Amino acid sequence: MTSTAFFHPIQVSLLVAISALIVVLITGLGIGWFMSRNQFKGKTTVETMLILPLVLxxxxxxxxxxxxxxxxxxxxxxxxxxxxxxxxxxxxxAIIAAIVVSFPLMYQSVKTGFQSIPNDIENAARVDGANEWKVFRYISIPLCAKSIVSGIVLSFARALGEFGATIMFAGNIPGKTQTVPTAIYVAFESNQMGLAWAWVIAIVCISFIMLFMIRKNS
Structure with missing residues (x-):
């Protein structure tokens, strides 16, 4: 196997995981904040739908x-x-599949973080003249930072390791849609254990480096 063929699944996996992370971070923050601050009819049903991919x-x-x-x-x-x-x-x-499976982890993390913020702190900022965006940007987000970091780690790891939905929806096309998890599966099935181990070590190293850097800076 050429170096290009070896590294392509790694590149695809990183592209998929990073793209999915950007989407779920933005949507998770918005939806998580809204759901933590509002009560409405059918809220339980909506929340159940949002986290359903966790159990499917x-x-x-x-x-x-x-x-x-x-x-x-x-x-x-x-x-x-x-x-x-x-x-x-x-x-x-592959990115869509990663978004669907990783979003619940981000949503649950940030929603829990927002719910832990005392209402008095946000209300004090509003009394001082801050609008909802400023309260969200300068009060809620900083106080929810640890939960956001947890959501980032969990979502990225879930997107990076996604296999089942990806292989059904995106396929396993070498040089196009093949990710590291699907590449490992094919290598194992083909009894190419050395190649499988190489990809396993690569994805373990990537995951370790990300976790280490996040925890070091948190």
Whole structure:
């Protein structure tokens, strides 16, 4: 195997994990803050839907993504009409799968962090003239920093290690959509144990470095 073929799954995995992390961080912060600060009819149902991917088998998630984004799905047909290309079997599909499975971890972490902030602190900022954005940016976010970091670590790790939904929705195309977890699976099935070990060591090192740097700076 050439060095390019070896490193490509690593590059795809990092691209997928980082892209998914950016999306779930932004959406998780917004939705987590809203859900922690508001009560409305059907809130329990909405929250259950948000964290449902945590308990669903990856193959079920992959199946549902195919039904939604596949060639016969509503979103899939729309994307095909707009861009002339199917979402399935692309890196974009792997990113979508990673977003779906990692979002609940970010949401749960930041929501718990926001709920731990005393209301008096935020209300004091409002009394002093701060609008909701300033309260969110300068009060809520800093006080929720540890929970946000925890969500980042958990979400990145989940996205980096995603396998089941990815292999169903994005496939395992070498040089295109193959990630490290799917590459390890294929190498193991092909009895290429040396190659499998090399990818295992690579993903363990990447995960260790990220965790070490985050914990060192937290």
């Amino acid at each position: 088998p990856p193959t079920v998630i992959g199946f549902l993504l195919i039904m939604i984004f596949g060639n016969q799905g509503v979103v899939g047909k729309l994307v095909d009409q707009l861009f002339g290309q199917s979402v399935m079997f692309t890196v974009g599909a």
